[in-house]
Amino acid sequence: MASMFGCLVSGRLVQTDAQQVGPSQVVFNIADIENVHHLVVFLTGSIPFPDGMGGSVYLGYPSSQGPQWQLLGFISNTKPSAIFKIDKAKPEDVVSNPFSFQVSQQDHTAAQIGISIEPLVQLAQQTPIANSTPSTLNSFVQYTQKMLENFVNFSMSFAVTQAEMTPNPQETFVPMSTVQKWYANFERKLTADPNFWKK
Numbered sequence: 001m002a003s004m005f006g007c008l009v010s011g012r013l014v015q016t017d018a019q020q021v022g023p024s025q026v027v028f029n030i031a032d033i034e035n036v037h038h039l040v041v042f043l044t045g046s047i048p049f050p051d052g053m054g055g056s057v058y059l060g061y062p063s064s065q066g067p068q069w070q071l072l073g074f075i076s077n078t079k080p081s082a083i084f085k086i087d088k089a090k091p092e093d094v095v096s097n098p099f100s101f102q103v104s105q106q107d108h109t110a111a112q113i114g115i116s117i118e119p120l121v122q123l124a125q126q127t128p129i130a131n132s133t134p135s136t137l138n139s140f141v142q143y144t145q146k147m148l149e150n151f152v153n154f155s156m157s158f159a160v161t162q163a164e165m166t167p168n169p170q171e172t173f174v175p176m177s178t179v180q181k182w183y184a185n186f187e188r189k190l191t192a193d194p195n196f197w198k199k
Helices: 120-124 139-156 176-192
Strands: 005-009 019-022 025-030 038-043 053-061 068-075 081-085 111-119
Touching: 005 025, 038 068, 038 111, 053 081, 053 120, 068 081, 111 120, 139 176
Parallel strands: none
Antiparallel strands: 005 038, 019 025, 025 111, 038 081, 053 068, 053 111
């Protein structure tokens, strides 16, 4: 089973040396965890998951009491690899030990990545730690979406009904529905083609 999985930390060699620690559980040892920001966990292609099964991926962060486990996400036959952002992992997101072993770690700079084979139905109900999966959007798209959301929210804070309006010949009014329609159209175009505005 250990040969099913691989792990890659940016700038390091691929790891395929997972240790089997339970009937359906393996771990990778990750050295110098303080300098790891992202890592990839993947199926090597040698053996698929059994039908209806996938693998929960956990980070075992080093501590004097042994690894403090956090759920990062999962992989499956239809999602054979995943990139996880681990530099934002928070200690309060620790889950109970999902593995059938206890380890007293000597090296407090080393962590473990654990994979536990579980039913896909169970995986779908789990909640990974916040910010563990990097966004697939580039920073320009994220910035633009946040700016537009801020603009619409700011505009909405001044919304009044026609009955509440005070006539003012010096003021021009735009219906909020027009702003919302513009926002929806712009976001749709941005999602389809982040560079549409250059054309």
